[in-house]
Amino acid sequence: MSEGMDLPGPPEESAVEAYGIGRKYRRGWALRDCSFRLPAGRICGLVGPNGAGKTTLMSIAANLLAPTTGTLRVFGARPDSAEAGRRVAFLAQEKPLYRRFTVAETLRLGRELNPGWDQQAAEHIVRSGNVPMNARIGTLSGGQRTRVAFAVAFGKRPDLLLLDEPLADLDPLVRHELMTMLMAEAAEHGTTVLLSSHMLAELETVCDYLMVIAGGGLRLAGDVDELLSTHVLLTGVADGRLHPPAALAHHTFVETRVSGRQFTALIRPDGPIGYPWQADTPNLEELLLAYLRNPDAPALISPTARVAVTA
């Protein structure tokens, strides 16, 4: 009933707030002047081209890396605080686990390091993949290791789960199983998830929030439904020009393409779109591809994803 209404509700808690964070290496900036807010309880897809700074951003939130500029808060706490350490779990791309430990020893270590450890949940994830408890990590396949790393991250029962391209080495069935579990877990415990991935079509089924970083900065952020409904995919007959026809020029253009006799454009409409254009709502993949192909398109940061300029 309240969904979709314009009346402001009570302010949602923030899982992450970033104020102008940047990280510079000798070769240059990995991430630059990035400000955003991720409301608690969302499953947020983090999308961007290779080298855009996704791992850098997650590493700052997980306290593995200090920002060169700006500040970041997780549930209002500094990433290096005990509170953030307790509430955040990070599943890194390279899934660092001790190769000489058995699976059982790995879970035991998780239990000893984490006061809120959920052994049952962790064991369930391992056993449902038929991974033997007494196998050494070093003898497991890449996908099995990923499953154990998932078990360790879930067993911690974090309030914020940072997953850096967790799906890459999983077969389609396991990917589906672990993502279904992730959504059930997030729904049951209110866990906030920030998930980087290049699998755009899959994100549509998993995520209800989205952030795109490209060219060192944030290009798109907000609720998936809201982002989709504020864009229109236009189709019409090309008249040989790539530029928007004059009658459409007042809309915000993200991308224009001409293919054969067909003109297509992704726009953020400002008012009605008249004849003869066909106007459709884009799917998430179409929206993301348009922003990824056009890093200079005007950024769209929805109000729920904005922070005040200073912390």
Ligand SMILES: Nc1ncnc2c1ncn2[C@@H]1O[C@H](COP(=O)(O)OP(=O)(O)OP(=O)(O)O)[C@@H](O)[C@H]1O
């Ligand atoms: N330790 C480092 N030393 C120097 N440069 C680095 C280091 N780590 C990352 N970078 C650079 O910072 C930039 C951002 O890297 P990052 O790993 O955050 O990108 P990403 O979006 O996660 O990429 P991918 O999709 O390929 O995983 C890249 O240009 C990368 O080369």
